[in-house]
Amino acid sequence: MALLQIAEPGQSAVPHKHRLAVGIDLGTTNSLVATVRNGIAVCLTDEQGRALLPSVVHYRDGGGISLGFDALGARVSDPRNTIVSVKRFMGRGLGDVAHTESIPYIFEEMPGMLRLRTVQGSKSPVEISADLLRVLRQRAEASLGGELTGAVVTVPAYFDEAQRQATRDAARLAGLHVLRLLNEPTAAAVAYGLDNASEGVYAVFDLGGGTFDLSILKLTHGVFEVLATNGDTALGGDDFDHRLYCWALDNAHIAPLSVEDARRLLMAARAVKELLTISEEAPFHLRLGSGEEVDLTVTRAAFFEMTRPLVQKTLIPVKRALRDAGLSPKDVKGIVMVGGATRMPHIQRAVAEFFGQEPLTNLDPDRVVALGAAMQANALAGNRREDEGWLLLDVIPLSLGLETMGGLSEKIITRNATLPVARAQEFTTFKDGQTAMSFHVVQGERELVSDCRSLARFELRGIPPMAAGAARIRVTFQVDADGLLSVSARETSTGVEASIHVKPSYGLTDDEIAGMLRDGLEYADGDLASRALREQQVEAERLLEACAQALSADGDLLDETELSAINALIARLREIIGGHDASALSDGIAALSRATEDFAARRMNRSLRDAFAGRSIDEL
Amino acid sequence: MSVILTERAAQHISHFIDKRGKGFGVRLGIKTSGCSGMAYKLEFVDQALDGDLVFDSHGVKVVIDQKSHVYLDGTELDYVREGLNEGFKFNNPNARSQCGCGESFSV
Numbered sequence: 001m002a003l004l005q006i007a008e009p010g011q012s013a014v015p016h017k018h019r020l021a022v023g024i025d026l027g028t029t030n031s032l033v034a035t036v037r038n039g040i041a042v043c044l045t046d047e048q049g050r051a052l053l054p055s056v057v058h059y060r061d062g063g064g065i066s067l068g069f070d071a072l073g074a075r076v077s078d079p080r081n082t083i084v085s086v087k088r089f090m091g092r093g094l095g096d097v098a099h100t101e102s103i104p105y106i107f108e109e110m111p112g113m114l115r116l117r118t119v120q121g122s123k124s125p126v127e128i129s130a131d132l133l134r135v136l137r138q139r140a141e142a143s144l145g146g147e148l149t150g151a152v153v154t155v156p157a158y159f160d161e162a163q164r165q166a167t168r169d170a171a172r173l174a175g176l177h178v179l180r181l182l183n184e185p186t187a188a189a190v191a192y193g194l195d196n197a198s199e200g201v202y203a204v205f206d207l208g209g210g211t212f213d214l215s216i217l218k219l220t221h222g223v224f225e226v227l228a229t230n231g232d233t234a235l236g237g238d239d240f241d242h243r244l245y246c247w248a249l250d251n252a253h254i255a256p257l258s259v260e261d262a263r264r265l266l267m268a269a270r271a272v273k274e275l276l277t278i279s280e281e282a283p284f285h286l287r288l289g290s291g292e293e294v295d296l297t298v299t300r301a302a303f304f305e306m307t308r309p310l311v312q313k314t315l316i317p318v319k320r321a322l323r324d325a326g327l328s329p330k331d332v333k334g335i336v337m338v339g340g341a342t343r344m345p346h347i348q349r350a351v352a353e354f355f356g357q358e359p360l361t362n363l364d365p366d367r368v369v370a371l372g373a374a375m376q377a378n379a380l381a382g383n384r385r386e387d388e389g390w391l392l393l394d395v396i397p398l399s400l401g402l403e404t405m406g407g408l409s410e411k412i413i414t415r416n417a418t419l420p421v422a423r424a425q426e427f428t429t430f431k432d433g434q435t436a437m438s439f440h441v442v443q444g445e446r447e448l449v450s451d452c453r454s455l456a457r458f459e460l461r462g463i464p465p466m467a468a469g470a471a472r473i474r475v476t477f478q479v480d481a482d483g484l485l486s487v488s489a490r491e492t493s494t495g496v497e498a499s500i501h502v503k504p505s506y507g508l509t510d511d512e513i514a515g516m517l518r519d520g521l522e523y524a525d526g527d528l529a530s531r532a533l534r535e536q537q538v539e540a541e542r543l544l545e546a547c548a549q550a551l552s553a554d555g556d557l558l559d560e561t562e563l564s565a566i567n568a569l570i571a572r573l574r575e576i577i578g579g580h581d582a583s584a585l586s587d588g589i590a591a592l593s594r595a596t597e598d599f600a601a602r603r604m605n606r607s608l609r610d611a612f613a614g615r616s617i618d619e620l
Numbered sequence: 621m622s623v624i625l626t627e628r629a630a631q632h633i634s635h636f637i638d639k640r641g642k643g644f645g646v647r648l649g650i651k652t653s654g655c656s657g658m659a660y661k662l663e664f665v666d667q668a669l670d671g672d673l674v675f676d677s678h679g680v681k682v683v684i685d686q687k688s689h690v691y692l693d694g695t696e697l698d699y700v701r702e703g704l705n706e707g708f709k710f711n712n713p714n715a716r717s718q719c720g721c722g723e724s725f726s727v
Contacts, residue, residue, distance in 0.1 A: 003700060003702065003705055003706060003707025003708060003709055004660060004662045004707050004708040004709070004710070005662070005707050005708070006633070006636055006646060006662050006663060006664055006708070007661075007662060007663045007664070008663065008664055009647070009663050009664055009665060009666060010663070037707075038632075038636040039636060039639070039640050039664065040636060040639045040640065044704070045704075046704075047704065139704065142703060142704040142705065143704040143705055143706075144705065145702075145705040145707075
């Protein structure tokens with residue numbers, strides 16, 4: 001017997017046609033599933049009434065899987081087969097993961113993405129995430145009494161193409177139809193923005209378990225646009241636990257711990273941290289497996305003091321994102337707090353002081369992302385009226401471009417362009433008679449390809465032979481609403497085409513993205529200089545190539561002196577081409593061009609004469 | 621005769637209207653569709669229309685158009701929980717049969 005929900009006026013669904021859609025926050029520490037019911041977004045709970053599903057999967061010896069709360073205990077008893085924070089491995093290669101030596105898993109390097117060896121065999125992060133998503137799907141289907149039409153799954157704004165693709169694959173593997181991948185801060189803004197329907201610039205301050213993301217969003221006429229994103233991937237609530245843990249080690253004077261004791265002490269630290277959010281003082285008490293005892297008391301003031309540097313660290317990406325968006329703190333109309341760690345009073349105070357106003361905390365920071373995703377899913381599944389529809393714009397975290405001659409990166413779609421986006425640019429051939437072109441898609445802010453991240457390569461073949469610069473190849477970059485990139489190249493006269501969907505073998509780590517952004521700003525001047533140099537080098541190469549060809553074809557047009565003068569200039573240019581002096585290079589190019597002007601004119605005459613030879617005026 | 625809400629249903633409806641931020645009450649109705657001929661309609665009401673019948677049940681306004689009332693007279697609307705699922709359920713004495721899922725019925 002289906003149970004009914006109250007619909008908006010005029011919105012009653014035809015029987016069996018109500019489309020069940022959910023929003024899923026697939027988190028590093030915890031995951032949630034939410035839906036819109038009776039017009040309100042709510043998180044769906046399990047049989048015990050718990051909304052959070054700890055993102056922990058335990059592969060049991062002898063078969064079977066425990067998940068969520070049931071798997072928590074196994075973190076201590078069977079760390080190797082109990083996978084926590086699998087999100088950090090999504091779409092990553094072994095080289096992308098820092099401190100593998102301190103992680104208790106057995107990693108296997110595979111092309112594209114690492115795998116984890118468990119007692120139940122080798123598991124990819126996609127499979128492990130799918131196990132979590134499957135539980136959420138089953139919970140949703142049991143709660144909603146039917147099969148799901150689709151789901152919106154959230155990802156960090158910083159996730160690159162590989163990580164998004166991995167997330168999408170995991171959802172598909174779990175039997176979910178992904179309506180859209182949605183950036184977490186955008187989802188949080190949806191949850192707040194729509195409820196409060198207030199326009200303006202907002203900052204989303206998302207301090208999760210292990211990562212910190214700051215996004216600047218603009219809400220106008222019901223349209224959400226992400227103006228800028230920034231963050232720190234090595235900063236989260238766990239670091240606050242770790243500070244307390246270190247403090248306890250120091251103050252309790254205990255010897256180095258076993259793996260189990262370290263984990264126990266860390267869990268105790270977390271409990272103390274949570275208690276300090278609501279009380280002024282917390283006991284830190286624990287009996288270790290070694291027989292030693294920790295018996296301390298932590299005051300809120302002491303905790304604030306020891307974690308002050310961490311709080312200060314959160315403000316760095318805040319400042320950077322504001323600078324990227326060209327805004328100052330006073331332009332921000334509201335701050336949305338996301339992530340359990342934002343419950344800490346001193347975080348809220350630091351944010352309030354920085355922006356000069358109290359942050360928004362009236363929605364549960366652990367749930368706000370899932371709630372926003374549910375609202376988006378509801379809209380995408382078609383359960384809202386057309387005229388209520390709203391657009392959702394996201395941005396590209398790093399510029400996307402192509403490698404051009406000389407190892408330069410030509411940016412086609414610049415950073416912070418709103419999604420979905422398509423941009424096209426025309427390129428041409430470099431050599432006479434060139435029939436193929438190789439494309440190298442790169443991501444990053446730097447001018448030289450070697451400083452950017454390589455995403456993909458493909459080739460366009462079958463270009464009709466033409467003089468250098470005559471072919472017109474239109475390259476289109478398209479990024480869909482999920483942030484997935486496809487690049488196509490088309491030769492305009494013949495229509496030959498080649499394209500690629502970017503599913504890069506490796507993703508960028510968030511650290512790398514943050515680092516690349518920083519470098520892009522720091523090296524801007526140097527980059528411009530090296531760009532100028534490389535452009536001169538390419539120009540010099542082109543000129544040398546043209547001269548060599550001309551001399552071999554029509555060298556007989558020159559007398560001895562002319563030839564030796566030109567050859568001398570060519571030799572001189574070849575000498576300095578590998579150097580670092582852009583202006584000398586530019587002088588050399590100019591000199592050679594001048595010296596060959598007359599030669600070029602004579603060649604032109606000869607080719608005209610050849611063309612007209614033996615033909616009457618009438619024929620022409 | 622009329623249509624009534626159980627106390628539990630009334631509480632949930634008031635709560636949903638509060639959360640929604642506006643609303644005059646709840647509209648019950650029938651539509652001629654579905655596998656068994658007719659389907660229930662359950663919607664928020666911002667404004668009652670001409671010819672609507674309005675009942676008060678546990679402090680909640682229940683709005684029904686006259687045509688639907690013929691098929692709904694004597695109905696009790698309940699809010700029930702079945703496993704993880706929860707929602708509204710029509711107990712309609714007029715319904716002679718309903719489809720397996722209960723979303724659709726005939727008289």
